[in-house]
Amino acid sequence: MHTPLRYTGESLKHTQTVARNGINQQLHPYIPAPDLVQAVNLAMLLERPLVLMGEPGCGKSLLAKAVAHELHGSELFNHYEEWPVKSTSRARDGLYEFDQVHRLRDATASSGDVTDMERYIHYGPLGKAFKSSTAHNKRCVLLIDEIDKADIDFPNDLLNELERMEFDIPEMKLDASRPKAGTVRADFRPVVIITSNSEKDLPDAFLRRCLFHYIEPLDEATLRDIVSARYYKEAATTDPLLDDALHVFLQLRKTIQAEVLSIGKNISTSEFLDWFSALKHFSDQEETGSEAPHVQRLVVEVEKLKARDLRQVPFHHILFKNIHSVLRFHENAGR
Amino acid sequence: MKTPAAEIPLPLYRLFAAVRQLDRQAGHQTVDMPSYFLLLETLQQGYGFNSQEELLMLCEKLWLKPHHRNNPVLNREVLHRLFRETVDIPFLPDATSTAATAADFGTPPPPTFTPPTLPPDLETPVPPSRQDVEISRKSGFFSLHIGKAPAHGTPENQLATTLEDTLKAPSWLLKSTCYPVAPRRMEQHFRSLRFHEKSAARQEIDMDATIAHIARNGYFDHFAMKRASRQTTRWTLLIDNSDSMAAFSAFGEEMAHILQQRIPGNKGTTLYFRNIATEQLYSHRQQPGFVPWNRFIRAPAKNILLFSDAGAARGFYNEDRIIATVQMLEELKPHKVAWLNPMPKHRWDGTSAEMIAQFCPMFEIAEGSPDEMAHVISLFKSKIARNA
Structure with missing residues (x-):
């Protein structure tokens, strides 16, 4: 029996660079809450898919990459598959596609061996995850992103494959010379992480085979850690800009939560990071002394943050994502 | 031994x-x-013995699902309370303080399963289930009543009393979103009667016929076409909007919402009436527009789901109502009709509903596997016409 894989959440505390198809890709810090770490570990121990829900922008989808990074380090992209689900997605899209047209063309042009069915099979993310999980410590991390976008029967169509960890390709079974071909089986269960924005309910039969975790909005200390790791060289930074930004963001969140502003969708971590990115950029411009008028105007805008006035939030368009929110913000600012 | x-x-x-x-x-x-x-297997692997928090986390992850968030009947707080009151396993103090941290996960599991010493009075479960916490549904809808403490044995009594105290506030839970059939299941039931309807105008490529044509001729010269088809349903909801149905209006509206918003291509509609549909049906709960009854019954055949208590809520026979309802059902004969009664079946006895149920397949809305909504679907799927 194998020792269960273990996720600590420690490996991605700083921005890392990992190569994907020869191109370097940056992975920003991901600092998970302790209960999320436990949920991931439990899912890996029980070899069950982990269903994640939470406000949009709370870091559901990023978790899969963080887990893959911790398990596989720089080899991450050899053991990581992503399946972004769409409203038109079918369960079979994740398994494989059989290129009928290619085979037809080969048959009519007499080019290539049309009996070699493998040539016409294109594996989907789930199929690839099954095939690449060849050893216990090489289990693929599969992200099925936003499963709720698809048809309501979509999760049910995945039940068998996720439970048995195998699927058949009927087209391959036509090849009489290879009687054993046509069944793709995962030697080891991939680590499956599924995200949902709760736009549609998931079926009971599907949920009972999964573990579920709801990602709560991050607290101030974790947000500070994430921003420090991403935008500052020192781990424990004492930048007044960060203090002000955190204060304003958390107050805004609280206000919206209490429905005082009736702004609708609450602002999330990802919006905070985008917003802080802009604040930091123009705050740095002030230090470098840029004299361009449009930059000067934005630098002055950042200065407003010091007042910590919720009616004078600089770059509020980054935080509010719908017209209703912006209008309510202006309405309150005008009072 | x-x-x-x-x-x-x-x-x-x-x-x-x-x-x-x-x-x-x-x-x-x-x-x-x-x-x-699965819980037992996990315990066998050694997980869950380090601290109460770890064990609680295990139960939470195994049993709580998305629909339990903000659910008034079962949610995280309820599970925590139940856990505190039913589980009293002594954990080592040093293990409690250290093992709950995420970083220690995976390191301490013992290689073999060594069950902890459980206090026998609290953890001996036999006989299982319904004697522990008896939840009796007082009606098909909103009630949650916790009660029935075990008859003897002091710790058992204490436990049951605490459970009761914990969960019976309120012992009658009035929450309109606490439907006996989950909205998703309703949607699934409605959708299960969909069928392909061919479009008169739109065409699409018939790939199978095209390939067969190439195989036959040995060359490709054109695509074979076929009439495009789309999925559709024919649900019509007739909702009783009388005063006795006020308590169930949220459920009726949820059904109407699902039909309207989540069943694309439904050819039916939702109409309202009061007690008995006679001269007209209303297109809105507040009755701003209406559809003449005669026109409605002469429309092409459809699946009609009647949502009414059929007089069960009033609790007595009303001969006039029974006669008028039977007449209404006679007029609906060209269509397939099922009656969904929000009152529990045992409340139909001695009321108009008991008589009306003899003239039309009537179902209560209740949980179960399959639930009663599934029986409605079976009826519509069958070729048995009403009254046949």
Whole structure:
């Protein structure tokens, strides 16, 4: 029996660079809450898919990459598959596609061996995850992103494959010379992480085979850690800009939560990071002394943050994502 | 001497039984025996013995699903309370302080399963399930009543009393979103009657015919076309909007909403009436527009779902109502009709509903596997016409 894989959440505390198809890709810090770490570990121990829900922008989808990074380090992209689900997605899209047209063309042009069915099979993310999980410590991390976008029967169509960890390709079974071909089986269960924005309910039969975790909005200390790791060289930074930004963001969140502003969708971590990115950029411009008028105007805008006035939030368009929110913000600012 | 199988204490079974029952009460079936077996397997692997928090986390992740968030019947707080009251396993103090941290996960599990010493009075579960926490549905809808303390044995009594105290506030839970059939299931039931309808104008490529044509001729010269088809349903909801149905209006509106918003291509509609549909049906609950009854019954055949208490809420026979309703059902004969009664079946006895149910297939709305909505679908899928 194998020792269960273990996720600590420690490996991605700083921005890392990992190569994907020869191109370097940056992975920003991901600092998970302790209960999320436990949920991931439990899912890996029980070899069950982990269903994640939470406000949009709370870091559901990023978790899969963080887990893959911790398990596989720089080899991450050899053991990581992503399946972004769409409203038109079918369960079979994740398994494989059989290129009928290619085979037809080969048959009519007499080019290539049309009996070699493998040539016409294109594996989907789930199929690839099954095939690449060849050893216990090489289990693929599969992200099925936003499963709720698809048809309501979509999760049910995945039940068998996720439970048995195998699927058949009927087209391959036509090849009489290879009687054993046509069944793709995962030697080891991939680590499956599924995200949902709760736009549609998931079926009971599907949920009972999964573990579920709801990602709560991050607290101030974790947000500070994430921003420090991403935008500052020192781990424990004492930048007044960060203090002000955190204060304003958390107050805004609280206000919206209490429905005082009736702004609708609450602002999330990802919006905070985008917003802080802009604040930091123009705050740095002030230090470098840029004299361009449009930059000067934005630098002055950042200065407003010091007042910590919720009616004078600089770059509020980054935080509010719908017209209703912006209008309510202006309405309150005008009072 | 071997211990008889029936006397082997099952760890956390009482907690599981209570959670499962609440899950059913909330209209779901996600907490099932395999999830309990999985709990046992996990315990066997050594997980869950380091601290109460770890064990609670395990139960939470195995049993709580998305629909339990903000669910008034079963949610995280309820599970925590149940856990505190049913589980009293002594954990080592040093283990408690250290093992709950995420960083220690995976390191301490002992290689073999060594069950902790469980206080026998609290953890001996037999007989299981319904004697622990009896949840009685007083009506098909909104009630949650926790009661029935075990008859004897001091710790058992204490436990049951505490459970009762914890969960019976309020013992009658009035929450309009606590439907006996989950909205998702309703949607699934409605959709299960969809069929392909061919479009008169739109065409699409018939790939199979095209390939067959190439195989036959040996060359490709054109695409074979076929009439495009799309999925559709023919549901019409007739909702009784009388005063006695006020308590169930949220459920009716939810059904109407699902039909309108989540069943694309439904060819039916939702119409309202009061007690008996005679001269006209209203297109809105507030009655701003209407459809003449005669025109409605002469329209092409459809699946009609009547949502009314059929007089059961009033609790007596009303001969006039019965006669008028039977006449209404006669006029609906060209269509397939099922009656969904929000009152529990035992409340139909001695009321107009009891008589009306003899003239039309009438179903209560209740949990179960399959639920009563599934019987409605079976009826519509069958070729049996009403009254046949």
